Amino acid sequence: MKTGPKETNPPEFPQGMHRGERLRYTATEPAEGIRARWNWAEPTVWTERMLTALEEGVKGGRWHCLWDKVLKPENARAAYTKVSANRGSAGVDRVTAKKFGADLENNLARLLREMREGKYVPRPVRRVEIPKPGSREKRPLGIPTVRDRVVQGALKQVLEPIYERDFAEHSYGFRPGRGSKDALREVQRLLREGHSWVVDADIRGYFDAIPHKRLMERLRSKVADGSVLGLVESFLKQGVLEGLKEWTPERGTPQGAVFTP
16 A cells, blocks of 8 residues: 555545545536545546536546647656656666756656657666565565656546545555554454454565456446556556566556556
8 A cells, every 4th residue: 555745634526525435516516615525636637627516427438539738848847747756767768857847848748748749658668676575575666767757647647536436435555545554443443343354465566467348348348548547558558577578568567657547
């Protein structure tokens, strides 16, 4: 489970709204109300109008026009800010977030132009192995380039709210405003209520075994924008550089990437 910089007791998602429930709004509802319910959603992408459509439901249940949101310079700029704040290592091109940011506007403009013209291709991820807590085993970690992390961040900021609202209330991993401490608080609450068993389980090599076809089918159930889906698929097929050997994965997603969770 991912622990964010700030964890709070998780609210209903959105606040006061249960899974599968739709809320209807009138034109008189203050814009601050819906924005407060989605205060973590990227405001340069998710306007009040889009958030209302998200809660009320879009026609046919699938989103069609999202590519222009991914390509918004403000979205890319916000994505870079988060990438820079994470202070991650450089990828195969050895370009750090600081170096990318030294000429940020030109680098973002070039990146968005490549995407707009269909010339953008993700570079291979640099694969390293890190110790696995509580075990002698090691966990493979894929480090994308900064430019690819920016693109993934921009993509994540567009897609995350669409799928987040359908997650189970008892799910805590990799979700905005939630983390491992929130899960532990829930365990403590259940223990106080009289429950006496805790099951600790792990799926071996889960990230490395995710089937691409089934994952894309789940994505298509909510998104019908071919350009967005094509971009997601390009990251699934992104090359992996391990030492001097480069290979293309047929399943799984690289741990360490912005978009993987």
